[in-house]
Amino acid sequence: MHRSVFFILVLSVVFGTAIVFSSHHWFSVWVGLELNTLSIIPILCGSFFPRSVESSVKYFLVQSVSAAIILNVVVIQAWLYSSWSVSQPLSFVASLLVTFAVGLKLGLFPCHYWFPDVIQGVGFIQGLVLSTWQKFAPFVVLVNVVDVLNIQVLVCLGALSVLVGGWGGLNQTQVRKVLAYSSIAHMGWICCTVGYSLSGGCVMLLVYVVINSGVFLLAGEYELKSLSHMGRLSYFSSSGAVCLALGVLSLGGLPPLFGFSIKFISLSCLVSNGSFLLAGLLVLGSLLSLFFYLRVAFNSVLVLFPQHSLVAFGWRNAGTCVSVGSTLRGLLVSFSVSLSLFGLCCLPVLFSFL
Incomplete structure (x- = not known):
């Protein structure tokens, strides 16, 4: 991977996390999560070994399912309450779905099954990023909605x-x-x-x-x-x-x-x-x-x-x-x-x- 491409991807990862940090609107939170995920995928499979590509595909599928659950929940919330605010109270079912989606991103039980396989298939530096930096954005989402969960x-x-x-x-x-x-x-x-x-x-x-x-x-x-x-x-x-x-x-x-x-x-x-x-x-x-x-x-x-x-x-x-x-x-x-x-x-x- 060319150094300038790698630098742009790293900036995109940081920018996506910053969007999640600074946003109080569900759509922009989803945009930040998706930008973060799409930018980290080429970094994970940059060496292009079969094992790293497999781990990258697993990571992409898991993160996509989680983001899709969040987007569907907030669209239903906006349809019912006409509000896209993160602080908007959630119903019981919506609260369970958001907890499941955030747990899927963080690797919590019972959504932990993907995390050891993905870490094993990438390098140590990529594993460090997945274990530390990639936890920040979903953790901020959890902190923002913990009062309504x-x-x-x-x-x-x-x-x-x-x-x-x-x-x-x-x-x-x-x-x-x-x-x-x-x-x-x-x-x-x-x-x-x-x-x-x-x-x-x-x-x-x-x-x-x-x-x-x-x-x-x-x-x-x-x-x-x-x-x-x-x-x-x-x-x-x-x-x-x-x-x-x-x-x-x-x-x-x-x-x-x-x-x-x-x-x-x-x-x-x-x-x-x-x-x-x-x-x-x-x-x-x-x-x-x-x-x-x-x-x-x-x-x-x-x-x-x-x-x-x-x-x-x-x-x-x-x-x-x-x-x-x-x-x-x-x-x-x-x-x-x-x-x-x-x-x-x-x-x-x-x-x-x-």
Whole structure:
């Protein structure tokens, strides 16, 4: 893909998200979502491998169905109430359909089935974009309509997403699928919190984006496609292995790492609103997720993966293992890792936004 074409597509993705951010009219929200989707598709299949093309088609179909549901619901709302305002109250059926459409875009249960396959079929950078930036536009739609949605349905979908994300990642050996199920679980935490505190959900999303970006960039830098590749990471980059372990454990929410703030903020909001059963379900799902986070950390730093000696020392001729210190990617990784280590110092600042 030519550099100027790539630059135009990236600008279109950003512009589509900005339209969703700044719009209070349903038609312009739909236009922003469609512009965002149509611009990201060529970026996903830019390498034009069969697997990436398949993932791009899956992503396009899922996003098209979601946008079509939103457009049909708002057209019916405009026909009944003569209003295209996002803040217009929704009927029970319309509320369920909008929740389903937004959940389909975010990858919530039961609409999560497409997300791990799409992440597995694209590169690490494209997977990072799908797990972070592409969540912003549907999340803004969810924030705008959360006051007129059925909160019980949204909270149930979020809790089931946490459980499914933890359970689905247990049997995975591919790094991108592990991170995909991790994203499903984290979006469940965020959606459960949004039902009770909008500012808390926004803070959790920003913290997750920072930590997840560091993990994706490190895995992409060293081409860690499976857990066996992680077992060889400590041979040629002990600092990279330690940084990856810290990032993964931060995603798991272990104190005193920065990811613990996500769990702490969410549980604080839920307990203060009396949702003790929901808080218990989220903690249970988090324990399931913590199992495969610890497995990734053990494979990258603490134990050596079973492998042949010739494979273990094949890093001597590997050209993909470069330093990450002097590039933009290295700066982003350093920022993410430093936040994972010292991020809890920012916890009082985060609580000031609640």
